[in-house]
Amino acid sequence: MQAEAPAGRVGVVLVSHSRAVAESAAALAGALVGTGDPAPVAPAGGLPDGSIGTSAELVRRAVASADEGAGVVVLCDMGSAVLTVKALLTEKEFATVRIADAPFVEGAVAAVVTASAGGDMTAVLAAADDARTYRKL
Known part of the structure; x- marks a missing residue:
């Protein structure tokens, strides 16, 4: 009997009303990991035609893309992005x-960095949540 392969890292999906915002936040989070081997991060921004909005189908694709078997953490920008993800859950x-x-950007960076370091779902969620307390002054 073969042993089951270990699950990969926790994936991160960024859901925004804007394709450009989701893609830019994903690129920034991946670039700030510093190891050259970031955990999977997938953007799900805008509607399939490129307009502003939120698409359940794009979220589904992004989750499938980011899932290495250890779960996926989703960060949303606001409003219908949150409602769309809650319905999919x-x-x-x-x-x-x-x-x-x-918070969308700070949380994305914290989540991707933590997932890239091998953090489990609990650690990735905690890191994203902790980003809320980052003070700027």
Whole structure:
């Protein structure tokens, strides 16, 4: 009997009303990891035609892309992005997906850095949430 392969790292999905915002935040978070081997991070921004909005189908694709078997943390920018993800969380295929209650950019960076270092779902969610307390003054 073969041993089951270990799960990969926690993936991160960034859901924004804007494709450009989601893609830029994903690129920034990946670049700030510093190891050259960031955890999977996938943007899900805008509608399929490129306009502003939130698409459940793009979120589904991004989750599938970021999932290495250790779960996926989703960060949302606001409003309907949050509602779309919450609706998807009720589906069976989203059983290992969690939404982070965190600031979008700071939370994304903290989540990707923590996931890249091998943090589990609890650690990645905590890091994203902790980003809320980063003081600028």
